[in-house]
Amino acid sequence: MGRFWSLLFLSVPIFGVGVFVWAPSHGYGLPKDVSAHGHQIDHLWNFILILTGLVFVATEVVLFWFLWRYDAARHADPVKYTHGSHNLEVIWTILPAATLLFIAIYQMNAWADVKIRNPGAEGMPITVEVTGRQFEWRLRYPGKDGKLGTPDDIYHVNDLHIPVNEEILVALKSADVLHDFFLPELRIKQDAVPGMQIPVWFKATETGWYDLVCAELCGWGHYKMKGRLTVESRKDYDKWLDDMYAAQEATK
Numbered sequence: 743m744g745r746f747w748s749l750l751f752l753s754v755p756i757f758g759v760g761v762f763v764w765a766p767s768h769g770y771g772l773p774k775d776v777s778a779h780g781h782q783i784d785h786l787w788n789f790i791l792i793l794t795g796l797v798f799v800a801t802e803v804v805l806f807w808f809l810w811r812y813d814a815a816r817h818a819d820p821v822k823y824t825h826g827s828h829n830l831e832v833i834w835t836i837l838p839a840a841t842l843l844f845i846a847i848y849q850m851n852a853w854a855d856v857k858i859r860n861p862g863a864e865g866m867p868i869t870v871e872v873t874g875r876q877f878e879w880r881l882r883y884p885g886k887d888g889k890l891g892t893p894d895d896i897y898h899v900n901d902l903h904i905p906v907n908e909e910i911l912v913a914l915k916s917a918d919v920l921h922d923f924f925l926p927e928l929r930i931k932q933d934a935v936p937g938m939q940i941p942v943w944f945k946a947t948e949t950g951w952y953d954l955v956c957a958e959l960c961g962w963g964h965y966k967m968k969g970r971l972t973v974e975s976r977k978d979y980d981k982w983l984d985d986m987y988a989a990q991e992a993t994k
């Protein structure tokens with residue numbers, strides 16, 4: 743019976759690795775990346791996935807081997823206790839610490855590109871202000887004068903439009919609780935925090951319709967807090983803005 747359990751434990755890494763190999767080709771992997779910086783995020787994601795995957799498989803195989811080798815039914819010798827190994831303790835403390843330190847340094851440039859090198863600090867105007875609210879995304883575009891907070895601002899909900907191949911600067915806010923502005927295809931995920939205006943920047947490289955969802959459990963209606971991102975040519979984008987403005991100004 744003991745050997746049955748050891749085989750059961752061995753099935754965990756086999757199924758685990760099998761699912762990871764099978765999933766991406768069946769639409770369960772990362773969605774298609776349509777952003778300028780996404781390859782950096784995907785590279786780190788895959789790198790960490792492989793690293794943790796190797797540790798997972800090694801741990802499971804060792805677990806299996808001990809279960810198999812020391813099956814009580816075939817191994818009648820009594821257990822011997824030891825006080826552990828100082829050398830082993832040092833090795834399995836230093837190895838993970840060094841690995842974590844390596845990842846921390848290795849990812850610094852990607853982190854800086856996505857979270858620190860804010861183009862707004864160099865004077866880039868805000869493309870759109872996005873405010874998370876239970877349970878929708880409120881959008882405010884600056885209008886023709888390029889400034890937010892003026893009479894020609896354009897208001898919209900859940901339907902975010904941006905031009906393709908241009909740097910976009912979003913001012914992210916929350917009107918109530920924590921939300922999370924998540925554009926999976928653009929590898930953008932940023933918490934919206936009440937009382938803060940957080941800059942988010944990215945560049946979309948392909949036109950199309952993509953998801954805009956909330957990735958922070960923010961209340962009973964969290965599931966329906968989904969919007970849509972439309973990436974379009976500069977011409978279509980300008981026309982959309984003009985149409986929105988005209989509709990907003992119409993008196994009837």
Ligand SMILES: [Cu+2]
Pocket residue numbers: 874920921922956957958959960964967
């Ligand atoms: Cu939310």
